[in-house]
Structure formats: structure tokens, C-alpha cells
Amino acid sequence: MKRIQLIPPKQIDVTIQLPSSKSICNRALIINALAHGNTQPENLSDCDDTQVMIRALTNMPPTIDIHAAGTAMRFLTAYLAVTEGTHVITGTERMQQRPIRILVDALRSLGAEIEYTKNEGYPPLKINGRQLTGSEISLPGNVSSQYISALLMIAPTQKKGLQLTLTGDIISRPYIDLTLELMRQFGAKAQWTDNNRLKVDTGGYQPRRFTVESDWSAASYWYEIVSLSEQAAVRLPRLSEHSLQGDSKVAELFGLLGVSTTYLSDEVILRKEGETVSRLEYDFINQPDLAQTFVVTCAMLNVPFRFTGLQSLKIKETDRISALMAEMKKLGYVLTENNGSELSWEGERCEADTNPAIDTYEDHRMAMAFAPAILRLKNLRINHPEVVSKSYPHYWENLSAAGFGIIEE
Ligand SMILES: O=C(O)C1=C[C@@H](OP(=O)(O)O)[C@@H](O)[C@H](O)C1
Ligand SMILES: C=C(OP(=O)(O)O)C(=O)O
Incomplete structure (x- = not known):
């Protein structure tokens, strides 16, 4: 050993x-991909969690292995749900024990096509990307803020935007604020409308230079x-x-x-x-x-x-x-x-x-x-x-x- x-x-x-901050890197990478930016954000981390994200977004292989990265698993699940093509997303043994049902249920109720390939409620997931039809949902905010960040980031690219109501005591709130701020820096309109409600307008993102x-x-x-x-x-x-x-x-x-x-x-x-x-x-x-x-x-x-x-x-x-x-x-x-x-x-x-x-x-x-x-x-x-x-x-x-x-x- x-x-x-x-x-x-x-x-x-x-x-x-x-x-550099892996939380910022992984958000900037997803938003930049949704903005169809042709330059990468600068000062990206060489840590595993960011490297798996870069590889996934660059190569988009049929099976994406994000190893142990919670942010990559949650953010890419939402990203793949709205991106053309069929992908399986998986991770380490531990990742396959980290719950994802709340995010999958939320995406499904917005119209996404996602299946569990092993255990219900946990990765791996098989995702067939498409435009979402729904735009208003309620989901628990007391398990992981990453589910919420994942939903928020894809919302500007969807026809009707998104309105979220969070139930329970909201955990990791600064990470939701971080997501909203980065979305706004890339031109999106996204904000809290109440203590537990969020609203994102449709309209896409504008690519920009960004340093982490x-x-x-x-x-x-x-x-x-x-x-x-x-x-x-x-x-x-x-x-x-x-x-x-x-x-x-x-x-x-x-x-x-x-x-x-x-x-x-x-x-x-x-x-x-x-x-x-x-x-x-x-x-x-x-x-x-x-x-x-x-x-x-x-x-x-x-x-x-x-x-x-x-x-x-x-x-x-x-x-x-x-x-x-x-x-x-x-x-x-x-x-x-x-x-x-x-x-x-x-x-x-x-x-x-x-x-x-x-x-x-x-x-x-x-x-x-x-x-x-x-x-x-x-x-x-x-x-x-x-x-x-x-x-x-x-x-x-x-x-x-x-x-x-x-x-x-
Ligand atoms: O959104 C993020 O970048 C993160 C959110 C937090 O997770 P939870 O929201 O699951 O608490 C934090 O623990 C994690 O390291 C990074
Ligand atoms: C919880 C962490 O990471 P993640 O959930 O993104 O795997 C962490 O870095 O402490």
C-alpha cells in the first residue's frame, strides 16, 4: 500500500x-460549451475532477467516465440530457453509490430521456439528449446543490427557460449563487426570485474570455x-x-x-x-x-x-x-x-x-x-x-x- x-x-x-477552483472550472467549462465558445476558459485546473470534464466535453465518447467527480457527474447529466446523441455516463464504485435520483426525476419531468443502467437512483445513466418541453418544477434543495446548479446551467438554452422551487432547507447555497453569477457573466438572465425560488430566462449564453x-x-x-x-x-x-x-x-x-x-x-x-x-x-x-x-x-x-x-x-x-x-x-x-x-x-x-x-x-x-x-x-x-x-x-x-x-x- x-x-x-x-x-x-x-x-x-x-x-x-x-x-484553480474546480467548482469554477467545471461550471465555466459547461457554460462555455453551451455558449459554443471556441476558446477554453483560462487557468483551468490540472486536477482529476476538471480533467475528466475537459475530456468528456472535448471527445464526447459514447461512454463517459467521470471517475469520482460529483460536479462532473451532475453537471454533465443535465448537459447530456439537452445535447443531441446517446451517451452512458458512469464513474467510480463510490460514484455509483452517490444518489442522483432527484436530478434525474427533475430532468425527466421536464421531458428528458434518462435510464438507470444498474441501480435505480444511482449512476451509471443512459441519456438520450433532446430539447426539454417543461419549464417549471419543484425539487428538494436539501440533498445536494449540484442538482440545482446542473438544472440552472442548461436552462438558458431551453425554449422556455426554467422556474425552480426548492423544498426543504437549502444546503450549499453559495454554490448556487456561484452558478448564477457565472451564468450572468456569460450573458444569461438568472436569479433568485424568492428565498426558495429561482428563475432563468431563455436566450442562450454569449461566449467570452474567462480566467479561473x-x-x-x-x-x-x-x-x-x-x-x-x-x-x-x-x-x-x-x-x-x-x-x-x-x-x-x-x-x-x-x-x-x-x-x-x-x-x-x-x-x-x-x-x-x-x-x-x-x-x-x-x-x-x-x-x-x-x-x-x-x-x-x-x-x-x-x-x-x-x-x-x-x-x-x-x-x-x-x-x-x-x-x-x-x-x-x-x-x-x-x-x-x-x-x-x-x-x-x-x-x-x-x-x-x-x-x-x-x-x-x-x-x-x-x-x-x-x-x-x-x-x-x-x-x-x-x-x-x-x-x-x-x-x-x-x-x-x-x-x-x-x-x-x-x-x-
Ligand atoms: O457545486 C459545487 O461545485 C460543489 C458543491 C458542494 O456539493 P453539495 O452541493 O453536494 O453539498 C461541494 O461539496 C462540492 O465540493 C462542490
Ligand atoms: C464533495 C466534493 O466534491 P464532489 O461532490 O464534486 O465530488 C469535494 O470536493 O469535497
Whole structure:
């Protein structure tokens, strides 16, 4: 089994080129394809999730394998439903366990032709593309915002546009806002008309030049590193304060954990300064991808926490709630789960493994969130470190540039 051992740096003073945001890349690619743009968006990520999207849209093979990319699976399902031709879309074993029924039902009720080729409710799907006939539907907004983004993005190309009503508590709302904003930047008319209603006018997209900004979710691991260091400065180019990404909230949250953020014209500087709160409570409903970063950081800082709004974590790359509980236990921390939507830690400890090896469950964020813990531990190993390629292929090289030792076992 591939595994690495980590050694902490003595001090950190480094500039890191983060990957560009896969959420923005994958939206820009779909919208650009629908706009019949003849140039690609610029600064596309070389991460797996974006590369599968580029390959699918460039080659459009009869069977499209999007590996582990949730956005690619959901966005391409809608795209293929309105694009001429018959395609099968599939992914990894885990992708075949991530639900897609809500999106398929919504597309079918708008007139799309989609069949399940294996298990009802899950990929793979066989899709026969056509113009949609319907334009008004209601669907749950409390399972994955990616279904909603997928529907919104195809809507300007359909004769009647689209009106959506979302039921239940809406999760990951900033990702819906990101979709609407990018659609508007490509000339579409798309907006919220109420707290739970969305409207997109027909009229297509206008192609334009577009450059993707760096990934704020990836920045969270550098915030974690600074927070767990005695002294550190990290410069992150191509990030801005007024980002479209909801995960830019990480800057404010880490302000509570001893990290300051300085915004320059096209980069941010993180420094270790300021106090750490004695307890942290936060609702991650709008930033689910940050949950792992904060669980590991708070435990390592000995800051008890209660994190809510985690209901979507069970259907991500792995069941992140169980994975966090199991791996934190190896480090000697006993977390409590409540309702499948909350994780808390009130200081309860158990005996830690003497030489802990963190399992990563094919989840990039398990590897990236746990690695910085070496700054507070005697030793730490990460199993299957290659999982980071899903969103941040150069993570280990970047850690090494910051002075971390990375020994392959
Ligand atoms: O639209 C997007 O780009 C994403 C939406 C979120 O998923 P959910 O809406 O399923 O929570 C997030 O977790 C994922 O990493 C990216
Ligand atoms: C949940 C994630 O990705 P996706 O759902 O797009 O596979 C993630 O990157 O944390």
C-alpha cells in the first residue's frame, strides 16, 4: 500500500501556487460549451475532477467516465440530457453509490430521456439528449446543490427557460449563487426570485474570455498549517477578498483560530497572529467542504467544538462523518455524532496509536486535512496520499516547498 510519513518544518515562510477552483472550472467549462465558445476558459485546473470534464466535453465518447467527480457527474447529466446523441455516463464504485435520483426525476419531468443502467437512483445513466418541453418544477434543495446548479446551467438554452422551487432547507447555497453569477457573466438572465425560488430566462449564453481564480477550499489547508504552527507566513496568489466562492469564509473563521489574512491586489497573506477562541461552534451548511479542516484543526489546538449542518457529508467522496470519527480516534480524540448532521468534541480523549497511519477512503480532503496535524504530533503517516489529485494534485509538492519532509514508505 502506498503511504507517506510526514516530518514537520522548522519554520514556514513560503509562496504557494494553489490549484484553480474546480467548482469554477467545471461550471465555466459547461457554460462555455453551451455558449459554443471556441476558446477554453483560462487557468483551468490540472486536477482529476476538471480533467475528466475537459475530456468528456472535448471527445464526447459514447461512454463517459467521470471517475469520482460529483460536479462532473451532475453537471454533465443535465448537459447530456439537452445535447443531441446517446451517451452512458458512469464513474467510480463510490460514484455509483452517490444518489442522483432527484436530478434525474427533475430532468425527466421536464421531458428528458434518462435510464438507470444498474441501480435505480444511482449512476451509471443512459441519456438520450433532446430539447426539454417543461419549464417549471419543484425539487428538494436539501440533498445536494449540484442538482440545482446542473438544472440552472442548461436552462438558458431551453425554449422556455426554467422556474425552480426548492423544498426543504437549502444546503450549499453559495454554490448556487456561484452558478448564477457565472451564468450572468456569460450573458444569461438568472436569479433568485424568492428565498426558495429561482428563475432563468431563455436566450442562450454569449461566449467570452474567462480566467479561473484559485481555490479557496484548497487554501483552507494552508490556514490550518499556519494555525497549527508557532510562527508562519504563507502567500497565496490569485485569491481575492470578494471571491465568488463560499469557502472564502475560511479567512474569517480562521481569524478565530489565530490566523490573520492580509488582502493585496491579487494575493492573500496568512500570518500566525492573534488569539484562539476557547470553543468553536459553527454551522457548516454553506461550506461543507471546510468541515474536515476545522475538525482536525480544532482538535489539534485543543479547542472543543460543535459543528452542525453536516448532513451532506455522508454522501460525499466517503461518509466523512464516520471517516473523521475513525481517524481522529487513532490520534486519541473521541468525537460524538448527532443525527447524522453534527459532530462535536468536548475534550474527550482515548489512547492514541503510537505510530498512527491515517486512512483516506478515496477522499482527497481526508489526506489534506489530516497532514497538517504533524505540526502537533510526534509522528504521522497518510495512507494512499495520491487521493489529493481529485482537487489538488500538487499538494505534497507544495508541502515540501514549505519545508515539510515527506518520506514514501
Ligand atoms: O457545486 C459545487 O461545485 C460543489 C458543491 C458542494 O456539493 P453539495 O452541493 O453536494 O453539498 C461541494 O461539496 C462540492 O465540493 C462542490
Ligand atoms: C464533495 C466534493 O466534491 P464532489 O461532490 O464534486 O465530488 C469535494 O470536493 O469535497
